[in-house]
Amino acid sequence: MRDVFDGSDPIVNRAIEIMGGHEAFKNALDADNAAMKSRWNQDTAAIGRILRAHLYVEHYLTEHLQQVNPRLGDLDEARLTFAHKVQLLDGNGPPAITYLIAGIKRLNKVRNNLAHSLAATVSDGDTATFLSCLSRFSNMNGKNPTEDPLDVLERFAEFAASTLHSSSSTFGKAYAQAIEEGCQPAIT
Known part of the structure; x- marks a missing residue:
């Protein structure tokens, strides 16, 4: 050369x-x-954690949307963006899902910032949004979020995905039916 x-x-x-x-x-x-x-030379571990969380939530977001409205058809084939899928949640669903919308939008913002700046960062504002969404639920499976922003992001993503999945899971459907029948959750 x-x-x-x-x-x-x-x-x-x-x-x-x-x-x-x-x-x-x-x-x-x-x-x-x-x-x-x-x-x-970015922090590939942080990038991977952010992308995994985003993809995980998107999988269950898609599953949830197809479960609650099967007439939507194949969302993957429709090539909807993550933001479009979040708009389809529209805030009129069950409160548990509605409370998560701000955090799901914030997760998408973190992923978009990564895509546009190549910097894998989770700001204090991002962390506060995730913690605010999580704090609406009294039972966090015994887990207390740490101060590490990536840990909080991942905990939020796991919880959001689980909540979205409950619309199509056998347990989730049985739980919803029990609530419809007038049962009240036990207070611990």
Whole structure:
């Protein structure tokens, strides 16, 4: 491979000239390469955790929407975005689902920020939204959210997916029927 600075390429020579010489050209090239490396060298574990949480919730969001309205057809074939699926929840469903909408939207925002900035971050505002949604439910399966934002995001995603899945699970249907029949949950 030839050296770009060997003087044999007229385009490179002209670019060097336009940029003010070899030193400026090399500095700009080094800065660009460093910026690209920093974007490549992201925290892949954090990225994976965010993407897994988003995909997990989307799976059960799709399942829920198809269960409560089978006339929608195949949502995968319709190529609806995550945001469109959340809009289909519309806030008129069971309170447990309605309370989760803000957190589900926030999860999508975190994933979108990752896609557009390549930075795997969960802000304090994101964490507060997830905790607010979770705090509406008295029984958190004995788990207390930690202060680690990614842990809170994952706990929210697991809970949201479980709540969405309950519309199609055998247990969830039996539980809903018991409520419709007038049974009240035990207070612990």
